[in-house]
Amino acid sequence: xxxxxxxxxxxxxxxxxxxxxxxxxxxxxxxxxxxxxxxxxxxxxxxxxxxxxxxxxxxxxxxxxxxxxxxxxxxxxxxxxxxxxxxxxxxxxxxxxxxxxxxxxxxxxxxxxxxxxxxxxxxxxxxxxxxxx
Numbered sequence: 001x002x003x004x005x006x007x008x009x010x011x012x013x014x015x016x017x018x019x020x021x022x023x024x025x026x027x028x029x030x031x032x033x034x035x036x037x038x039x040x041x042x043x044x045x046x047x048x049x050x051x052x053x054x055x056x057x058x059x060x061x062x063x064x065x066x067x068x069x070x071x072x073x074x075x076x077x078x079x080x081x082x083x084x085x086x087x088x089x090x091x092x093x094x095x096x097x098x099x100x101x102x103x104x105x106x107x108x109x110x111x112x113x114x115x116x117x118x119x120x121x122x123x124x125x126x127x128x129x130x131x132x133x
Contacts, residue, residue: 025074044088059112
């Protein structure tokens with residue numbers, strides 16, 4: 001088991017993340033968030049932002065697969081997708097890839113949540129700065 005992007009790719013980044021299925025799933029995720037009344041916020045740095053400024057990180061690949069004819073299917077559960085700024089997303093992946101325990105001895109979901117907690121502590125801002133944004 002590995003949580004490293006380079007090993008797990010198998011067409012995921014070059015295929016799935018550029019597919020109509022992913023763009024439709026991404027739109028559904030943001031639509032559901034907005035309808036629920038929850039603010040769009042990076043889950044690492046806690047800064048509010050617009051849909052086009054956030055990426056979605058897969059805490060788990062459950063629901064993502066290819067059909068025999070090569071089309072991608074995107075049925076990830078809502079809570080398996082985590083909104084992050086591109087920079088925060090990159091930091092999260094660096095932690096997942098470079099920490100040997102997270103990269104090889106945890107499920108992707110557990111590793112993501114542990115790395116995200118670490119990032120939150122490192123990126124924490126004083127309370128008044130967050131509320132003024």
